[in-house]
Structure formats: C-alpha cells, structure tokens
Amino acid sequence: MIVAERKPIKEIIQMIAPYKKVLLAGCETCVAICWTGGEKEVGILASQLRLARSKEGKKIGTVETTAERQCEKEMVEELRDKVEGVEAVLSLACGAGIQTIAEVFEDKPVFPAVNTTFLGSPEGEGVWLENCGACGDCFLDRTGGICPMVRCAKGILNGPCGGTRKGGKCEIDPDKDCAWVLIYNRLEKQGRLDLMEKYYPPKNFRAVKRPGKMEAIKA
Amino acid sequence: MNGEIVAFCCEHSAYVAADAAGKQGLHCPENLRIIRVPCAGRVDIIHILKAVEEGAVAVLVLGCEDGLCQHLTGNVRAKERVKYSETLLKEIGIDGRRVAMFNLAANAPHKFIQAINEMNERMKESGEEK
Amino acid sequence: MQIKMGIFLCDCGGSLKNIDFPKISGNLENLEDVAFVDISHNLCLEEGTRAITSRVLTENVNRVVIAACSPEFCERNFAGLLEKLRLNPNLLSLANIREQCSWAHEGDVTGKALELIMMAADRAQLLQPVETKEIAVNNEVLVVGGGFCGMKSSLELSQLGIRTTLIERESTLGGKLRELEGFYSSQRETMIKAVEKEENIEILTSTEVAGVEGKIGDFSVRIRKGKKETLRSFGAIVFATGYKTEVAAGDFPLKPGVNIISQERLAQLLQAPTPEAKPDTVGFIFDLSDENSRFPTLATLNSALTVKQRWGSEIYVFCKNVKVDSEGAEKLYCEAREQGVVFLKFDEKPTISADDGRVKIEAKDVLLGEDVTLTCNLVVAEEKFLPSEGTKGLSSLLKIRTDPQGFYQEENVHLYPVSSERKGVFFIGNCRGDLGLGRVLTDIFSVVAKIRELLSPGVVAEVDRVKVDPQKCVACLTCIRVCPHNAVQLVQIDSEKVAADISQLACDRCGICAAICPAKAIKFEGYSDEQILAQIKAIGAS
Numbered sequence: 001m002i003v004a005e006r007k008p009i010k011e012i013i014q015m016i017a018p019y020k021k022v023l024l025a026g027c028e029t030c031v032a033i034c035w036t037g038g039e040k041e042v043g044i045l046a047s048q049l050r051l052a053r054s055k056e057g058k059k060i061g062t063v064e065t066t067a068e069r070q071c072e073k074e075m076v077e078e079l080r081d082k083v084e085g086v087e088a089v090l091s092l093a094c095g096a097g098i099q100t101i102a103e104v105f106e107d108k109p110v111f112p113a114v115n116t117t118f119l120g121s122p123e124g125e126g127v128w129l130e131n132c133g134a135c136g137d138c139f140l141d142r143t144g145g146i147c148p149m150v151r152c153a154k155g156i157l158n159g160p161c162g163g164t165r166k167g168g169k170c171e172i173d174p175d176k177d178c179a180w181v182l183i184y185n186r187l188e189k190q191g192r193l194d195l196m197e198k199y200y201p202p203k204n205f206r207a208v209k210r211p212g213k214m215e216a217i218k219a
Numbered sequence: 220m221n222g223e224i225v226a227f228c229c230e231h232s233a234y235v236a237a238d239a240a241g242k243q244g245l246h247c248p249e250n251l252r253i254i255r256v257p258c259a260g261r262v263d264i265i266h267i268l269k270a271v272e273e274g275a276v277a278v279l280v281l282g283c284e285d286g287l288c289q290h291l292t293g294n295v296r297a298k299e300r301v302k303y304s305e306t307l308l309k310e311i312g313i314d315g316r317r318v319a320m321f322n323l324a325a326n327a328p329h330k331f332i333q334a335i336n337e338m339n340e341r342m343k344e345s346g347e348e349k
Numbered sequence: 350m351q352i353k354m355g356i357f358l359c360d361c362g363g364s365l366k367n368i369d370f371p372k373i374s375g376n377l378e379n380l381e382d383v384a385f386v387d388i389s390h391n392l393c394l395e396e397g398t399r400a401i402t403s404r405v406l407t408e409n410v411n412r413v414v415i416a417a418c419s420p421e422f423c424e425r426n427f428a429g430l431l432e433k434l435r436l437n438p439n440l441l442s443l444a445n446i447r448e449q450c451s452w453a454h455e456g457d458v459t460g461k462a463l464e465l466i467m468m469a470a471d472r473a474q475l476l477q478p479v480e481t482k483e484i485a486v487n488n489e490v491l492v493v494g495g496g497f498c499g500m501k502s503s504l505e506l507s508q509l510g511i512r513t514t515l516i517e518r519e520s521t522l523g524g525k526l527r528e529l530e531g532f533y534s535s536q537r538e539t540m541i542k543a544v545e546k547e548e549n550i551e552i553l554t555s556t557e558v559a560g561v562e563g564k565i566g567d568f569s570v571r572i573r574k575g576k577k578e579t580l581r582s583f584g585a586i587v588f589a590t591g592y593k594t595e596v597a598a599g600d601f602p603l604k605p606g607v608n609i610i611s612q613e614r615l616a617q618l619l620q621a622p623t624p625e626a627k628p629d630t631v632g633f634i635f636d637l638s639d640e641n642s643r644f645p646t647l648a649t650l651n652s653a654l655t656v657k658q659r660w661g662s663e664i665y666v667f668c669k670n671v672k673v674d675s676e677g678a679e680k681l682y683c684e685a686r687e688q689g690v691v692f693l694k695f696d697e698k699p700t701i702s703a704d705d706g707r708v709k710i711e712a713k714d715v716l717l718g719e720d721v722t723l724t725c726n727l728v729v730a731e732e733k734f735l736p737s738e739g740t741k742g743l744s745s746l747l748k749i750r751t752d753p754q755g756f757y758q759e760e761n762v763h764l765y766p767v768s769s770e771r772k773g774v775f776f777i778g779n780c781r782g783d784l785g786l787g788r789v790l791t792d793i794f795s796v797v798a799k800i801r802e803l804l805s806p807g808v809v810a811e812v813d814r815v816k817v818d819p820q821k822c823v824a825c826l827t828c829i830r831v832c833p834h835n836a837v838q839l840v841q842i843d844s845e846k847v848a849a850d851i852s853q854l855a856c857d858r859c860g861i862c863a864a865i866c867p868a869k870a871i872k873f874e875g876y877s878d879e880q881i882l883a884q885i886k887a888i889g890a891s
Contacts, residue, residue, distance in 0.1 A: 009311060032867045035867050037869055038867035042242055042870070047269060048310070048311055051272055055313065122826075125827075225888065234421070241448035241449055242448060243452040252461075252468070254468075256876060257876060258863035261859065261860030262871070265878070275885075319595065
C-alpha cells in the first residue's frame with residue numbers, strides 16, 4: 001500500500017492562509033490504513049486549523065469529508081456538492097488522489113496536506129516499512145521474495161557487501177536488518193541457496209518509461 | 220465555555236475516586252466538568268481537541284494506574300494520545316500543558332483532587348485562563 | 350422519530366440544599382423535546398419507583414434523564430426499572446448531581462447542576478436503543494492439564510452435567526501428584542480413578558493444544574496427538590497447566606549431584622520401597638537467592654516430616670524465614686518442631702562445601718549468635734517455583750499476557766483471578782503462581798461457577814452495543830490487532846467485501862477499537878463520538 005505522512009502544520013497553514021472556507025478531503029484506502037488521511041485524521045487536522053486560525057483572531061470554515069478512493073474520478077465526483085461550497089480543497093490523499101481531485105475540480109485550488117513517501121507494508125501496530133521501489137523490473141523470484149534494491153541501504157544486487165554488523169544488522173543503519181542476511185535465510189529455508197551464487201547484471205532503471213502508463217486489454 | 224476544566228474519567232478508577240472525593244467532603248474546584256467513559260482508552264484525540272476548541276481551560280484524561288487497566292492497554296493508549304494532543308497543540312502555538320493524563324486508583328480521591336488543582340494552577344501560571 | 354424526554358430530579362431526601370431545584374425545573378421545562386420535569390425526594394425508594402412508573406407509562410416518553418446520585422449506585426436500578434416499563438434501558442441518561450456536584454462544592458451549585466443535567470439531556474437526545482438476544486453457545490468445556498487442578502475441576506464440571514474434555518501432554522494423568530508427598534500422593538490414585546469413571550469426562554493423554562481460534566461460546570481448538578491434529582469445538586477453555594521447580598544451581602558451588610538433590614528427587618527417593626542407605630543427617634536449605642515464594646517452606650516442611658517418618662534421620666533446616674502465611678503451614682511447622690526438626694536462621698549466605706563424600710554447611714545462626722557447622726549425608730536444595738515447561742509458547746499461542754515471572758496474570762487486580770482478558774479462557778491453579786492448596790481449591794470452585802454462569806442455555810447478550818459498520822470498514826485490521834479481549838474477527842460480509850466483526854459475548858466494552866478506527870467505522874452506543882461531543886458542547890452553553 002501507499003504510505004504517506006502529514007506535512008508540517010506550518011506548511012499547511014501557510015498554504016491555506018488566503019482562504020476562508022476550505023474542504024478537507026481524506027481517502028478511505030491507503031492513507032486511512034496508515035493513519036494519515038482517513039476520516040479520523042481529517043477531523044483532527046480540521047480541529048487544529050480552526051484552533052490555529054482563531055488564535056489569530058480570525059475564523060476558518062471547514063468542511064470535512066472522505067472519498068472511498070480519491071484516485072478514482074467517479075468517486076471524487078461524488079464530492080462535487082461539497083467542493084462547490086468552498087474556496088479551496090486540502091487533500092489528505094496520496095499524490096495520485098490529490099491530482100485526481102485537482103483534475104476533476106479544475107477551477108478550485110487543491111493543496112496537499114500530506115507527503116506521499118513510499119510503498120510498504122505494516123509491521124506491527126502503527127509501523128509501516130518500505131519494501132517496494134516500483135522499479136518495473138521485479139526480480140523477487142531470485143531473492144526469495146525480499147527486495148534488496150529497496151531494503152538494502154546500498155541497493156546492491158549481488159550482496160552482501162561484507163560490512164554486515166553483528167546480529168545481521170546493516171552497516172549503514174544499525175537499526176535495519178541487512179537485507180542480504182534476510183535473503184540468505186529465506187533461500188536457505190527454501191533450499192534454493194544456489195541462487196546466491198549467481199551473478200546478476202546491473203539493474204535496468206529504465207524498465208518503466210516515466211511517467212508510467214499501463215494499458216490492459218479492454219475485453 | 221467559561222473557564223471550565225473538562226475531565227474524562229474512567230469508570231473503573233477516576234469516576235469512582237471523584238465520587239469518593241465528594242463523599243469525603245474534599246474541596247473540589249467548581250469549574251470541573253466530568254465526562255464518564257468506560258475506559259481511558261475510549262478517549263480519542265478529537266475529543267480532546269474539540270474540548271479545547273469549545274473553550275475548555277484544560278482537558279484531563281484520568282485512568283487506572285500503570286499495569287492495572289482492566290482492558291490492559293487502555294490507559295497506555297490514552298497516555299499516548301494525550302501526549303500527541305499536546306504536540307498538536309504546541310504545533311499551532313497553543314500551550315500543550317493544557318492537556319494532561321493522570322493515573323490513579325478508585326480509592327485515591329485525594330489524588331483526584333490533586334490533579335484538578337494542579338491543572339488549575341498550571342493554567343493560572345500560563346495566563347491562558349480563557 | 351420525535352424525541353420526547355422525561356426528566357426526573359432527585360434532591361436525596363431534601364438533603365441537597367445547595368441546589369435550587371425549582372429553578373432548574375423552570376429552566377428545563379421550556380426546552381423543546383422535554384415532556385415534563387419532576388422533582389422527587391427519593392427516586393431510589395418506592396415513592397420514586399411509583400413516580401417514574403406512572404410518568405413513563407402515561408406520558409409515552411422515549412428518553413429519560415435522571416439527575417440524582419452517582420450512576421455507580423443507581424444506574425442499574427433505574428435501567429432495570431425502565432426495562433420493566435418496556436422502555437429500552439439504554440435510553441436512560443444520568444447526571445451525577447450529588448457526589449460530583451452538591452457534595453463536592455461549598456455554596457450554591459445550581460448553575461453547575463443545571464449544566465450537568467443539560468449534558469445528560471443532550472446526550473440522551475442521541476441515544477439509540479440497544480436490544481438483547483439469546484445467543485446459542487457450545488457448552489462443552491476443554492480442560493488443559495491433567496494434574497490435581499485439572500482433574501478436580503473436570504470432576505466438578507462433570508458433576509454439573511457439563512461435558513468436559515481433559516487433555517494431558519504426558520502419557521498419564523497426575524501431574525505433580527506423581528512427585529509430591531504427603532496430602533498429594535494420597536489423592537493421586539483416588540482422583541485418577543474417579544476421573545476415568547466419569548461418563549461426562551473425555552480423557553486424552555499425550556495430547557496438546559496446537560491452536561485456539563474463536564470466542565467464548567464458540568472456540569475452535571486444534572488438538573495435537575503425536576503428528577495427528579484434530580479440530581474440536583468448545584464453549585470455554587480452562588488451563589490448569591501447573592508449574593515446575595528448578596534448583597537454583599547458581600547458589601550451590603558444588604554441582605547438584607548425589608549429595609545435593611532437589612525436592613523432586615527427594616520425593617522419588619522417599620517413594621522407593623527400600624532405600625539404598627538411609628541418610629543419618631539431612632539438611633534443607635532455602636532463601637539463598639529468592640525470598641519471595643512460600644513454596645520452599647511448604648515443600649520443606651512436608652518433606653521433612655516424611656523423612657522423619659520413613660528414615661528417622663536428623664533434620665536441620667537452614668533458612669532466613671519460615672514462611673507460614675498459608676493455610677495449614679503453621680501447624681506443619683509446629684509438628685516438625687515437635688518431631689525434632691531443627692531450624693537455623695541465617696542472615697548471611699551459608700558456605701557450602703564438600704567434605705569427604707558428605708556436604709558441609711557453615712552458617713551463622715543469628716538467634717544463637719554463633720557459627721554453626723554441620724556435615725550432612727544429604728542436602729535438599731532450594732528450588733525456584735516457575736511456570737511449567739511450554740508456558741511461554743502457549744501464552745503467545747493464546748495471545749494472553751503473563752506476568753514478569755511468566756505466570757498467567759497474577760498481577761492485574763482488575764481481572765478476577767481465574768478469568769483472563771480473553772473471555773471464556775480461564776487459568777486456574779499454580780500456573781497463576783505459587784498459590785498454595787487453599788487458593789488452588791478456591792480457583793477450582795470459582796471457575797466452575799463462572800463457566801456455569803457463562804454457558805448456561807439461554808445466555809443473553811446485548812446486540813450491537815459496539816458495532817462495526819461494514820460499509821465504512823476498510824479492513825485495515827487495526828481493531829483486530831488492538832482489541833485486548835480478542836473479540837474482533839474478519840468476516841466475509843458478502844461476495845465482495847470483508848469487514849471486521851465484533852463478538853458481542855467476548856466484547857468487554859472498553860471502546861479502544863472505537864477510538865482507534867481510522868475510518869471511524871465503529872460505533873459504541875452510549876459512548877459514541879457524537880454522544881461524547883454533545884456533552885462537551887453542553888458545557889457553558891446555558
């Protein structure tokens with residue numbers, strides 16, 4: 001899933017400074033699950049903005065809502081009534097969602113309340129770790145399902161680097177596990193250690209022509 | 220609101236302690252308003268922020284002592300949420316000490332009164348009585 | 350539906366003199382939705398019941414606000430009364446104007462009392478009825494652990510007609526009864542025979558628990574025997590997995606071997622028909638490292654008496670304190686003294702060394718004020734009282750927390766002793782810590798009473814007190830992970846959607862899930878966000 005983090009509040013406050021009535025639009029998918037942009041966080045941010053504005057002796061009108069998936073035009077369309085009543089939109093969705101809502105309501109300024117950071121999975125309560133770099137050339141078949149491009153600090157494809165610390169920790173970041181130790185252990189469990197002896201050429205970072213586009217068969 | 224303190228009281232500890240304080244005739248500041256909750260873990264950040272928005276002088280969450288929450292993690296989560304609320308308030312220039320969490324047992328009415336008095340003192344000092 | 354609210358004010362026998370009740374009544378009467386405001390002197394007594402009954406039945410109100418003493422006292426009574434009057438008890442909202450208002454402050458508190466009543470009234474506007482219904486439960490019980498505790502509770506349950514399955518991981522029943530002396534060994538054969546005779550008890554030896562899913566009234570347990578696993582269903586599970594003892598080897602400079610033995614080994618020797626050589630002098634030592642448990646005292650007293658009886662040896666006990674704070678312990682101690690067992694009290698650790706095949710103990714007895722040197726043929730070492738082998742693994746399987754020493758939940762006073770945070774899963778006996786026979790028996794009778802209450806036919810539970818809205822649920826699994834009572838599961842709603850579902854029997858109504866849900870999909874009726882915010886907004890509004 002996509003993981004995002006709320007922007008520093010001062011940045012957000014500055015963005016919407018000129019506006020008197022703002023819609024805070026969250027999303028019920030990825031950002032809700034990583035506790036950044038769901039209905040709950042929309043409520044908290046709205047409350048903060050109202051308090052901050054009133055501290056300046058002024059007021060701000062806030063409307064709070066969420067879209068089921070903010071990256072779907074049809075679902076964003078459902079917010080039309082709410083959007084029309086405000087001067088600007090503050091979106092708590094990921095970059096894809098923000099751009100979709102901005103496109104559907106072209107005449108309204110749309111501002112990002114979050115920074116989209118990475119693709120990852122939850123690891124225990126309240127913790128999400130990056131594990132995919134969207135490189136377009138997946139080679140998880142060779143590494144027992146663990147991506148060294150993202151999870152190795154040096155991104156090496158023929159690891160380990162030789163600097164692994166005690167306990168299997170990364171040389172660069174001792175809080176992280178050495179990805180290649182993880183890969184070794186995984187392949188050992190599966191009896192496929194022979195894969196570690198193969199040499200892999202440098203990654204093709206142009207596997208995906210950016211901006212990416214995918215067309216499926218319309219059947 | 221007009222100078223009130225909002226206190227979310229867990230029904231297993233603080234609410235009972237507040238009752239006991241009344242029974243024992245311990246003097247309690249009159250600006251206190253108690254909201255009863257089944258567990259401190261029911262109290263969420265938005266409740267705290269909204270209480271501040273409505274003009275509460277201070278917002279307290281009172282729950283069971285460490286390790287004694289009937290629901291195991293309720294009081295721990297409440298503490299985290301109160302801490303986070305402090306941060307959210309500080310971020311926008313509002314005194315974070317306006318919100319606080321206290322842990323006590325049902326048989327500690329004096330601790331209850333102490334907590335309320337402490338918050339009143341704090342807010343008097345900070346000058347943010349309104 | 351149009352809200353029609355009835356408000357009752359109680360002045361507690363006229364004693365709440367710092368509240369102007371007529372003034373409050375005047376303020377409330379004119380509010381929209383308020384059908385009437387009644388002032389009463391004693392709502393909790395018969396006159397109050399009559400007043401409430403007559404008003405509720407004639408005025409057709411659908412919300413009731415009562416301003417009186419603390420809900421801790423009166424909520425149950427008033428809720429029960431409303432239920433009898435066919436008004437859903439959840440449509441009642443209480444204001445505490447006695448303990449937390451009239452009694453809490455000097456001077457006139459009419460203003461605060463009015464505000465508290467307004468808070469309750471605004472909350473009442475948003476209350477919804479909560480229905481109850483009968484929930485079908487499986488009333489078979491699984492007892493894990495075939496020791497004294499497991500066997501005795503199975504017998505008690507089976508005598509109530511409850512079908513019990515008793516599983517034991519060893520190949521025979523008995524547990525520690527096989528090793529202990531005195532009272533326990535005499536119980537052994539009688540109990541095992543009794544258990545085997547009971548029709549209501551199914552015994553499975555060499556069997557363990559491999560996994561537990563589900564909730565009270567409906568647990569799915571994977572049971573493993575050797576390599577074979579079967580899936581069984583039970584309504585409740587009782588764990589009586591007991592304890593183990595370990596010699597604190599670090600205390601003894603000599604390797605525990607022939608001359609320094611554990612209590613367990615002593616019990617084995619005492620049970621042997623003809624001992625190889627009866628030791629002339631036997632020494633017992635405890636309190637070397639850990640003084641917390643009363644177990645070493647009891648074990649020593651029991652063993653010492655048996656040694657005296659069977660071997661007639663001279664017995665010396667070295668300790669810091671003889672802990673007799675359990676039932677029957679003082680009697681044992683007196684008997685031991687009468688039999689000639691000598692007790693020596695030390696402060697500093699005694700020195701233990703080998704001496705020509707025997708064990709030499711050198712200690713300073715603080716009562717004599719003298720150094721004492723004793724050479725024993727046999728020394729029985731202190732043992733630590735620990736949770737039985739496999740407790741750690743089992744507790745993570747069950748997702749139940751243990752205390753710092755690894756025993757089940759001895760510390761949290763809020764959890765009634767034999768219950769756990771997972772409703773329907775119970776822990777009894779020494780797996781909870783060093784309890785002593787008296788408390789073990791109390792545990793057994795407690796758990797039997799609780800199970801009888803929980804699994805009787807016609808178990809009634811509230812429906813949807815805490816409910817997940819499947820349309821809003823994004824299946825992020827947060828509530829499932831955080832629920833301290835393991836009451837939430839992921840279920841298939843329809844062909845397309847999965848969502849969280851809260852078991853009404855297992856839910857303990859804490860509201861942690863409702864607070865944490867990122868999609869605000871969980872509504873806790875009575876304490877919903879709206880109902881809490883209504884109270885906040887009512888402050889200072891009048």
